[in-house]
Every structure is written in C-alpha cells, then in structure tokens.
Amino acid sequence: MKDLSKNASRILTAVALAGFAVFLWLAYKGIALGPYEARIVRLSGIYAIAALSMNLINGFTGQFSLGQAGFMALGAYTTSLLVIPPEAKESLYWVEPINPFVRNLQAPFLVALIAGGLMASFFAFFIGFPVLRLKGDYLAIATLGFSEIIRIFITNLIPITNGPVGLKNIPSTANILWTSLSCAAIVVLLLRLMKTSYGRTFKAIRDDEVAAEAMGISLFKHKLMSFLLSAFIAGISGGLLASVVGAITPAYFRFTLAYEILLIVVLGGQGSITGSVVGAIILSVSKEWLRFLDSGFNLLFFRVPEIAGLRMLVFSLLLMAIILFYRRGLFGSREFSWNSIYRPIAFLINKIRKPKKEAGDDSA
Amino acid sequence: MIQNLTTEMFIQSVANAISVGSLYAMVAIGYTMVYGILRLINFAHSDIFMMSMYFVFYLITIFALPWPIAFIAAVLATGVLGIVVEAAAYRPLREAPRISVLISSIGVSYLMENFGVVVFSGIQKQFPPVPAFQSVVVIGSIYFQKLSLYMPVVTAISVVGLLYLIDKTKIGMAMRATSKDYETAKLMGININTVISTTFAIGSMLACVGAIMWGLKYPKIEPYVGIMPGLKCFIAAVIGGIGNIKGAVVGAYLLGFMEIMIVLFIPALSSYKDAFAFIMLIAILLLRPAGILGEKKADKV
Numbered sequence: 001m002k003d004l005s006k007n008a009s010r011i012l013t014a015v016a017l018a019g020f021a022v023f024l025w026l027a028y029k030g031i032a033l034g035p036y037e038a039r040i041v042r043l044s045g046i047y048a049i050a051a052l053s054m055n056l057i058n059g060f061t062g063q064f065s066l067g068q069a070g071f072m073a074l075g076a077y078t079t080s081l082l083v084i085p086p087e088a089k090e091s092l093y094w095v096e097p098i099n100p101f102v103r104n105l106q107a108p109f110l111v112a113l114i115a116g117g118l119m120a121s122f123f124a125f126f127i128g129f130p131v132l133r134l135k136g137d138y139l140a141i142a143t144l145g146f147s148e149i150i151r152i153f154i155t156n157l158i159p160i161t162n163g164p165v166g167l168k169n170i171p172s173t174a175n176i177l178w179t180s181l182s183c184a185a186i187v188v189l190l191l192r193l194m195k196t197s198y199g200r201t202f203k204a205i206r207d208d209e210v211a212a213e214a215m216g217i218s219l220f221k222h223k224l225m226s227f228l229l230s231a232f233i234a235g236i237s238g239g240l241l242a243s244v245v246g247a248i249t250p251a252y253f254r255f256t257l258a259y260e261i262l263l264i265v266v267l268g269g270q271g272s273i274t275g276s277v278v279g280a281i282i283l284s285v286s287k288e289w290l291r292f293l294d295s296g297f298n299l300l301f302f303r304v305p306e307i308a309g310l311r312m313l314v315f316s317l318l319l320m321a322i323i324l325f326y327r328r329g330l331f332g333s334r335e336f337s338w339n340s341i342y343r344p345i346a347f348l349i350n351k352i353r354k355p356k357k358e359a360g361d362d363s364a
Numbered sequence: 365m366i367q368n369l370t371t372e373m374f375i376q377s378v379a380n381a382i383s384v385g386s387l388y389a390m391v392a393i394g395y396t397m398v399y400g401i402l403r404l405i406n407f408a409h410s411d412i413f414m415m416s417m418y419f420v421f422y423l424i425t426i427f428a429l430p431w432p433i434a435f436i437a438a439v440l441a442t443g444v445l446g447i448v449v450e451a452a453a454y455r456p457l458r459e460a461p462r463i464s465v466l467i468s469s470i471g472v473s474y475l476m477e478n479f480g481v482v483v484f485s486g487i488q489k490q491f492p493p494v495p496a497f498q499s500v501v502v503i504g505s506i507y508f509q510k511l512s513l514y515m516p517v518v519t520a521i522s523v524v525g526l527l528y529l530i531d532k533t534k535i536g537m538a539m540r541a542t543s544k545d546y547e548t549a550k551l552m553g554i555n556i557n558t559v560i561s562t563t564f565a566i567g568s569m570l571a572c573v574g575a576i577m578w579g580l581k582y583p584k585i586e587p588y589v590g591i592m593p594g595l596k597c598f599i600a601a602v603i604g605g606i607g608n609i610k611g612a613v614v615g616a617y618l619l620g621f622m623e624i625m626i627v628l629f630i631p632a633l634s635s636y637k638d639a640f641a642f643i644m645l646i647a648i649l650l651l652r653p654a655g656i657l658g659e660k661k662a663d664k665v
Contacts, residue, residue: 064463130650137405137466141598142649145642148595152639256477259470266467309481316475323471324456327464 009338028176038176039244040288045179046240048280049186051264052273053233056190058262059270059333060199061226062206063132064140066258067124068234070147073154073253074123075116075235076242077161080170081105082112083243088169092162099159109173113182113239120235121228123150128227132220144255155250166249167242174243182240183277186233190273191335193229202226206271263319271333278330290314369628372506377628383512383581385620386519390574391597392604392612393526394567400543400607401563403462407469408449409571410594411476416442416572417491417585418484424492431494439572446568447561455557480587488586491579498580511580518577522570523613530609535562543607592638599645605658614656619644 004012026032027041050068057065081089086103107115131142154161161167193199201222204212213219242248260283268279290311322329391413398406419441423434453472457465480486497511530536541549542559550556578593579585596619604615619641627634648655 064466130646134649134653136462137403138602138649138653140466141405141602142646145595145599145645149639149642152636156635256474259474262467262470263474307482309478309486312478313475313482316471316478320453320468320471320475323464323468324453327457327460 003339004342012338024176024180033176040284042174042176042179042244043241044281044284045176045183046237046244047261047264047284048183048277049179049237049240050234050261051268051276051280052183052186052190053230053237054258054261055265055268055270055273055276056202056233057226057230059265059272059276060194060206061202061223062209063223063227064136065143065227065230066140066255066262067127067143067147067231068261069253069255069257070150071120071124071231071234072238072241072257073147073150073250074120075113075238076248076253077116077154077167077238078119078235079109079112079116079239080167080242080248081160082107082115083109083171083173084167084169092165092168093159095163095165096158098162102160109171109178109243113236116239117232117235120231120238124228124231125224128224132223132227144258147253147255147258151250151253154253161250164250166247166252168247170242170246170248172243172246174240179240179244182236186236187273187277194273198222198225203271265329267319267322267329269329269331269333272329272331272335274336275329275331278336286318287311287315372504373628375506377624379506379508379512381621381624382617383515383577383620384624385617386515387574387577387581387593388597388600388616388620389519389613390522390570390577391593392600392616393523393609394571395598396601396604396606396609396612397539397563397567399601401539401560402454402465404454404465404469405598406567407466407594408453408472408476409567409598410590411473411480412442412446412449412568412590413571413575413578413594414480414585414587414590415445415476416568416575417579417589418480418489419572420576420579421489421492421585431492431496435576438576439569442572442575443565443569446564446571450561450564455560477587484585484587486587488584491583491585493583494580509581511577515577515581518573519613522573523609526566526570526609529566535559539563596638596641599641602645603648603655605655608655608657611655611657618656 023032027038030038033041050072053071054065054068057063081102082105084092086106089098089103092098127143127146131139131146134142155164157163194203201212201217204215204217205219205222209219238253245252264279264283265276266279267283268275268277293310293314294308391409394409394412395406398404398409416438419438420434423429423437424431427434429437449472453468454465457468497509497514499510501508501510501513530539538549538554538559539562541552541554542556546556549559574593574597575590597616600615600619601612602615603618604611604613606612622644623637623640626640627637
C-alpha cells in the first residue's frame, strides 16, 4: 500500500480549498446559509484566529500564556472605537462624556483591525519585558493577571471606554468573507513562519530551552517576538469579534474566554495550525448544536425539562474527557495531511480485495 | 482625603484588614499545599471554595440543620469533594507533562462552574445569616461585627493545627517527604496517592472554613463567586513563597493589609482595588520569584 504522491495531495488540497471558497462565496451571497448559520461560520473563523494566536505562544514556543482575553479586549475596543461613527459614540457615553480625541478618531475597518492588533502588540511589549523571564505556571498566572489588569483598567477608564456599560452599535462589517479571509491569511502566515528559521527557533525553545540557548539562540528575543505576534493576532480576532457580536463589555473578556480558547487549542492539538482551525470549527458548531439541551428535549420516553446551562455542562464534560483520555488532541503537534485520511481507507480496501486475489491465485 | 482620616477609621480598617487577611490565609494554604506536593496551580480550588458555600447554603436552608452541625458537615463534604476532584482529574495524569495537569485543572474549574449554573442556578443566593457571628460589638466608638473578632482566632487555630499535623505526625512527615522528592518518597514505601488525597482533603476543608467566613462577611453566592477570592489567595500564596504554609499566611495578611490600606489612604483608587493584587503578584515575581519565605531553587538540567 503506497501513500499518496505529493502531487495527488496537492491536487486534493487545491480541490478542497476551491470547494471551500465556492461554499464561502455562496454563503456570502446568502444562498448556502441562513444568517444564523453564517454567524456560526463567522464565529468559528474568529475563534480559529484566537486559537492560532494562543497556539503560537503556547504550542509552538512552549510559553504557557493565558493573557489572550486581555489582548482580544484591547483589539476589540481599539477597532470598535475607530469604526463607530462619532455621533453614535457620543450618544453611547451617558455616564461620563467621551474624551473629544477618542470621539473624533475614525478609520476604515481594515485599518481599524490592524490598529487593534498593533495596540495589543504594543501592550504585549511592555508586559512581555518583565513577564517572559518567568516560566511554566508562573508565566501562566502572571499573564492571566495582566489580562485582568487590562480588563480592570478598561472598566474604569470611562471617558475612553465607556466603562462597564461597554460599547454598542458596532458596525457589522466583518461578514463571512472578512472572517474567513483573515483566518486564511493568518493560517498561511503561520504555516510559512514555521518553515523559516524563526519558526524552527520557536520550536527549539519549546523542546528544550537550555539546549536552545546553548546553540546560541537568544531566548528572550525570540520569546518576545512570538509573544508580540501572538498578541497581534489576538488583537485582530478581538476586533473581528467586536464587529460580529455588535456590542462588547469588559465582562465579555474575562479570563474564562482565555480558557475557552485554550480548550480549542488542546482539542486541535498543541502545535498544530490546522488542528486549531478544525478545533475551532468543531467547538463553535458543537456549542450551537448542543443548544437543544438548554431548551428541553425528549430522552427515550420522557421529556427532559428546560434547564439553562445544561449545554455548557455537557460541553465541559466532553472537554474533560478529551483532556483526560485524548491528551494530545486531534492532530497532536502534526498538521493535517491527506494521508491520514487515505491510509485507513486504502487499508480497508486492501482488506476487502485480498481474499479475491488469493482465490484467483489458486485457480491458476 | 487624608485629613479626613480619623483614628476610628484607621482602627476599623486595621480590623477589617486582619479579617480579610485571615480569610485569604485559609484559602491560600490550600493552593500552597497542593503546589508543594504536585507542583500544580490548582485552578479548581476556587470552585471547591464556591461549592462549599453552596453546601452550607443547602444544609441550612433545605435540611434545616442548626449552623454548627451544618458547618461541620459542609467541611467534611468539601474534604470529600477535594479527594474526588483529585482522583478524577489529576490522578489519571500523574505521569503526564505538568502542563497537561494544569490544563486539566482549568477544565475541572470550568466544569464545576457550569455544574453550579445548572444545579444551583446562576441566580444570586443569600448566604444564610448566623446571628451569633453577625451581631455587632461596640468598643468605644468603633463598631465590629463579632465575626471579625472570631476570624483571626479560627485562622490561628487552623494554622497551628495544620503545622502540628505537618511537623509532628506520620502523615505530615510523608507529606514533607513527597513534596521534597516524589520519586524517593515512593521508594521509601510512602503511598503517594494517599498522601496526595490527604493533602487535597485538608486543603479543601480549610477552603470550606474560609468559605464559611467569607459567606458570613459577604453574604451572596453565585457559581462564579470563587474566582476573585481564588485568584487573590493564589497570589497571596505566591507572595509568601508558594509551597510554604507559613509563607501563605504571611502573604495573605500582607495582601489583606495592602488592599485595605491603599483604599483607606487613596480612596480615588478604590475601583482599581482588584488590580492591586495582580500588580503585587507581578512585582513579587520579578523581584523575588521565590516569594518572601520561599527558598530559591536552582533549575535542574
């Protein structure tokens, strides 16, 4: 049994991507999906971006950071403040009047998204300097702490962020094309990055810091680079998220958001780019699919009443099962390959064919 | 602002800081004990804290037990919960990388919160009042809740008891041995699983005592009630030197005093109160990563 040739794999990938592009185009035109399904696809894309951002620093560089929620909040607020029209902003700020400088800031959506990413990176730079000297769980708790500090400041800087009330009427620019194309761009960026010397350096740091340092790698410089890029990507996902949900509050960016993203990364496999994307899709779709649990359902012969939150309980049980029994996730640290689908199929076909062949041999 | 400060206010704040510090200490010990043995930040500890508040709530409101019996039953139930969490979520990962166990603790925490929402409902509940603790004492012109007089006493008794257990008893010796060197302790015939279960039981029971006092002081419960106290107590444990029980107590009182005093002297910052703990955490991690009482350990290569 032979593996697929490189060309065959390429053709399959091209066909799958083309099919996906057609599907997205139809979805964009409103033919393939209704608005509700389209929203799930948009959210999957955004969760995929957020998971990629966490995977870059956790899975590829081996630095366990839980600060994603804070960076997403920075991105979301920056983007929103740049895209909400000044008059609309003014009417939102009824607790305290808006800072005039913030009121008049305006930018097109793409610029606003990138600004959100840069804002997250900017803060990551100052956070990374002290924090990246820490290791393992200390780093986790320090980044989590910083993300909470960011959230507390957002809650209290009322003239700029509108405080706990949050921002509303964020233009819904991020349609299905925006989210999917951004996600695709970041996937390609990361796939390319991991082939460069920087990518290999990140992996070297993950696998053995001491050995990496002995090979002349500057640990701090590369950790900071990975951290900044990760924050940038998280900022972008935050900006897109703000545009999709339309209203954000500081409470939205509690560190439980970082937990959810972490669980996507674990599900897909730490250190697998395609894994994060698949994980995000599975997670967003199954969370919606499990929604029937909240509204009551028929279990064999009796009716289970409506229980709020049952969906999330079942969901977290499934996640615990993955964590305990399927620790490496769907893809481990490998990427998706057609061979992983082809091999079992080819194996089965061979099994079915073989007895026939043997019969033929006997008659001859 | 400072000119308005009266002696009464100051004494009131000191009393408040002592009671908050006592609360933090009870929960911080749980973090530090687990870290000492498993090298794990037990993210689920804050949810064990939350669950124990609900235990007390249901034992008093539904089973209508008198408070002393309800408190003892809740403490025991929480101890069992701690053992169950350890056996279900951490024991299967004993040989796995540490990060997997950390992720598992995040998963359990998430699970218990969602469990709380389903079973206890997300609607806020009132912690049952116990007049014996909540009546007010007047000394001079200063008002105390009786509770804030009892809190430091309860904490002191628990800490002394715990230190006796760890320093003088056989199981305590086994705990110290396990936290020093896991493999060697195993070779010396120590049943690691029993030691770890005991650690979780004790940590959880102390968290329950902390939760009872917390509930009496801030009487509202909801499934996310444990998160902030949990994080702060973890920070207290890190400040004192994680893995060190006396350190956790010192860190807890230090954090309690800092929080109350900053708000007393600079009231303008009171809405940033929750950020102090994190700022302190980061400062201590940078200046003295081993904490105040922790010993510095070299990395093994």
